[in-house]
Amino acid sequence: MPKIEQQIGKKLVGYSNIASIFLIKALQQLNSNGRLAFILPFEFFNTGYGKEIKKTLIEKHLLKQIIIFANEKDIFPDATTTICILLCENNQLQQDIKITNIKTTQEIKDISNISNYYHHKLTNIQLPHQQKWTPIILSLISPQKIPEGFCQLSEYGTFKRGIATGANDFFALNKSRIEQLEINDKNVCLCITKSHLIKQTIFTDDDLDLLIKQDKRIYCLDVKESNSQAVINYLKLGEEKGYHQRYLTKNRNPWYKLEKREPAPILFGVFNRGRLKVIRNFTTGINFTCYHGFYANLLGHNLIDKLFIYLISDLGQEIIKMNKRSYGNQLDKFEPRDLNNGYCPNMKQFNYINQKDVNKIIKIAKIDEKKAILMSNHLIKQIINREITK
DNA sequence: TGCATCCTCCGTGGAAAGTG
DNA sequence: CACTTTCCACGGAGGATGCA
CATH class of the missing domain: 3.40.50.150 (Vaccinia Virus protein VP39)
Incomplete structure (x- = not known):
């Protein structure tokens, strides 16, 4: 260079x-x-x-x-x-x-x-x-314009990249493997390790339980008791396989230390084809790099559901897509900042939306995603028209 | 120094196709 | 039909660099 x-x-x-x-x-x-x-x-x-x-x-x-x-x-x-x-x-x-x-x-x-x-x-x-x-x-x-009054999503919080373990093969575990290794529950945390594990737009504890039953890899090694023999054994196994010498692990101290993340209420698929994958997460699972997680600030705190409704609506998707990166063959990718810089309704506009309607949509989204999208479209259209008529 | 961000190469689940 | 192999769409992973 x-x-x-x-x-x-x-x-x-x-x-x-x-x-x-x-x-x-x-x-x-x-x-x-x-x-x-x-x-x-x-x-x-x-x-x-x-x-x-x-x-x-x-x-x-x-x-x-x-x-x-x-x-x-x-x-x-x-x-x-x-x-x-x-x-x-x-x-x-x-x-x-x-x-x-x-x-x-x-x-x-x-x-x-x-x-x-x-x-x-x-x-x-x-x-x-x-x-x-x-x-x-x-x-x-396409003549898609940003509607009047819209502000940047970063007003309400930030999207952050999920946890990068540096060696998912080693860190991502399923129930049977944990049992086999005799690792204590305290040394694992619930994690969404792959995008395709979540199929529906609403992700609840029931869905998570089902994944556990199916023995999917939804746990991540999160060492809390470094004196536990089972943990020591597994770390040793990891070192034998050279996982501690990978780029990310090598630069961490100790090499198995996990990045800190709280469960995010909204998850956003990093890679998408066609519709953007937006998940309302009601579990305590934290996400790997397959999703970006939204962390609300004080302003956004009470707007999470409304923001979610906006993000699944056709208009929200079109506007967020304006910041996409294209990798050909309709494969789009988003970095956290692409999302943070995306536009969404301002506080006043969000306030026009009735919380009852929002709750109803979320309820319906569990059963009928398409219907929920149509209803979201309707709500979002309303606040935009309202702004214009004023 | 430790985390965040940027960038891009390629691993893999699951289904289709092949085989005996 | 039951099993194995092949294939590729999908999207995951993590190395490299920047920044506080």
């Missing part, structure tokens, strides 16, 4: 991927009036390390056109990624940036002149380098 930095004469963000470094190099070598076509994952425009390069592309008027491919699986069937082609020209002219959305292979065949084939035009002001570009470009295609 230092060598590359020296060669291109620029300090790089440590997360930079190879493609972006090649892009910098290519842009530097572009002659006056030279042209460049560059293919790379579109995700680049949503990354932190991409910001500086976006700045260069915009400020030096290099970027002329972005061609985005929605049919990435047709083009690179083996890769889970997004695709775009950048067309650049070093002509110093401030021109609009053309956006081309390719949807099918046939469409590609029919194009005779790509420069004249575009669906939108953006000025350089519309593409700020510090912002993610996916939401900006998506907003051209």
Whole structure:
């Protein structure tokens, strides 16, 4: 990395991927009036390390056109990624940036002149380098707007990543294994170790009991009595297998110390295809990294159910998705901050919602998720219309 | 130093397909 | 039909870097 930095004469963000470094190099070598076509994952425009390069592309008027491919699986069937082609020209002219959305292979065949084939035009002001570009470009295609009055979710609390054990194989246990190892109940805690363990949007102690009965891995080693022989034996076994030398465990002291987390009342699936996985958690189970957990602050404390209703509603899902990261093939991912920066109704708007209606939806959600979503849609629509009429 | 955040590579459950 | 093998959608995991 230092060598590359020296060669291109620029300090790089440590997360930079190879493609972006090649892009910098290519842009530097572009002659006056030279042209460049560059293919790379579109995700680049949503990354932190991409910001500086976006700045260069915009400020030096290099970027002329972005061609985005929605049919990435047709083009690179083996890769889970997004695709775009950048067309650049070093002509110093401030021109609009053309956006081309390719949807099918046939469409590609029919194009005779790509420069004249575009669906939108953006000025350089519309593409700020510090912002993610996916939401900006998506907003051209789907006219989803953030409703008036909405505030950021971080007003009410924060989403945090779940527990990263550093070695789930070792830490995640099921009932029979615990019994076999003769580990005391005090040295394990209830954990949701895999996303698919929760199938329904409401997660209760009954569901948790069922998982225990099914002997699923819903416990996590949480050493409280380090003098217990059973614990000592199991830790030794772990060390024999080298789990204490993994990246995360190696940097912890002791290596088996668990990250601290309280049970989160709302869980949010890290990876999603299609609908976002939002769970109202009524158990004391804590979550592994498969879910992000919501931790309310004083303001959000009484709004958890309402927030949940919003998050399962169609509108809530659309608005939260504006901050998604795409990994191709409809696979979306969210980091905690993507969620915290998402928009939701403000306090006043939430207050319009009757708590009774909310309780009713939660009750119904246990039996009929679809109906609960429809009811949520209705409630959320009401508060938005209300804001407009005022 | 210890935790949070960013990024991306790939492990695996469960079902389909194959086999005797 | 019962068992084994293969396959891939789904989403999990954790290494690397940044930050307080």
